[in-house]
Amino acid sequence: MRKTLMLIFAGLGTLVGVFLLSNLNEAFMNYSPELLKVTHRSNVDLKALTVKYPELTVEDTEKDIIRTPYGKSLWFATQLPSISGVIRANLIPIEPAFSMKKYVFELKQKLEHYSRGDFGTSGGYGSTKGILFKDQLKKMIPRTLTYLLPGLLFSILLGVGFSLLAFMRKSLGKLIDGIHMLLMGLPDFFVIVLIQLIAVYASRLTDKRVILIIQVGNEVPFLIPFLAITLIPAVLIYGTMRTAIGREMAQAYVVTAYAKGLGRSRVLLRHVFRNVLEDLLAIMPKATTIAVSSMAVAEVLCNIVGVGGYIIRPFYQDVSALPLMCTLLAVFTISLHGIFALIRKLLVVNTSEVA
Template sequence: MVSKSFVRRSGAQFLLTSLGILLIGSLPYLFFNMKSQLEILEMIDQKNLSNTLFLYDTVVFNLDAYVNQLIHTIEVLFNGNMFEYYTRGRNLPLFPALWAAYTRSMSYLVGSLIVSIGAGILLTFITMLFPKQTRAYIKGFFFIIESLPDIFVILLAQLGVIWVYKQTDLLLFNVTTGFNDQAIFLPIFILSLLPGVYIYKYLVLSFEEEENQLYVELAKGKGINRYRILLVHIFRNAMVSLFNHFKGVFLFALANLLMLELIFDINGIMMFIYKHGVVNTEMVTLSLYMIFLPAFVLFTVIEWFIERWTAKQEGAI
């Protein structure tokens, strides 16, 4: 059932994006004299060098060093046994640390995606029960929320929880991550806010589009219950468009992840890249692959399902 063109398209997409990650990960080597800078950084960190006033450098265009770094990165990625990262004058083994950060971030990401999809669908149902004019107000409200920057929403939500705690002594959620107790629910809840609104926006659009279709009119004419039409018939068709937008939702949540980890002081993968990424470009490349691979598999599976579903529909007609 899988068409050849689909396989070829996905394969090409996969190869190109992998190449892109490789190219972008080593980009600092193109613009800066990274080797000498890293040596100086190591000397400063080990306190062999204290005066840096005499050092001067400019932004360069270093194609040789870039290509060398690309080859080096490929070697590191495929050998796999020399993963180390540099921090404060020492080289530390990358693997337990990065893996822990990665699983933490991914559990937040997956959890919040599930919550945001659930909340988005529920909100859409509730909105669709209102008459059209009331709907316009609700949509306007969500338009305002949607256009607020993520940093504002996340900060405000965190402060809101603290405020509730101060007023009522009721700690809704753990606000920050402590030594061995993880803040779990609040980050997931906050990370799901903006993607939830995003999902809601598209779902309401496609629900309203479906609502004007002929089959809904027919169903109404047959006297089928309004809720049944909404829950079964419209919902089924609108879900396809949700899956079409799933890639956008996922990437949107990913973009919010950085701010979430920063504000909540979570040691996730984004914080890891932020803290150590500049001096460890191989690590950046590796983490980008770790994000890209599962996401790409997920997108491809969804795309394949949609393709099969539409093919079936057309075949039925």
């Protein structure tokens, strides 16, 4: 029970940390959070602005500078020009600085909006109204899961399957080990780009669109993100399982099984694999994290508006809910970690010596 509580607190702490770090940009400011310079016609008195907005005060009459409530200067800069006689209201530049006060203020504002069900908008410029984030999320999550979950499942099958095959067929095992070493030496980003380049050249050679490379309208690439999510975690799983199986193959019970006339395949599948299951479940949290990061990179390269790649499109660069998206990705990853931990607890029998 104590261990479970510690894991829950660790997960919650991770989520809070992700949310705080993803909002870190809010702590940097290059304009005054409470001063505005107002350009107005000569017949307009700055003090008249305080009639409509009592929270405003005149800071400097000669320089036409007014003071706003802290953190509201940007909002008032967009509202004041609507008053007759006010031409524009400009933010006052300051030397870039890190402000903990502004960071805390912005966090409080966001949490207040979230409590009201306002999770921000995506896109929207000038008079163009943005799309509600929660409405956009309903499309992005199913789109991403169509290749994330199958890719993660297939990576497990691929990693485990090839590790068993490498021990069943030693000559084939050397070839698989060589490919594994090559993929281990390549950066994840390079592997994904390589998959995309192969798809491009395959399409050029056949003069037909063999593989969809980028998202076009509602047509979303599947094979490229699927392979990216599959290959990179599979390489990690294969290496772990190869080492674990090699360790078990040197154990006395394997020698005994051979002495009784059992074949290599039967020993691997019925005895060894059962004992390396804990190694597989132990590496799965890390493999899951790699799969999620590979998904994000693949969506960016394929221009897919999914959970990990929606921000790369110009229309969505004005998103105000990016920290929430990062937190949702963390929730998904930690949830899978919890599932693997539960499976490990149910399937793996822990033994210890007693006095």
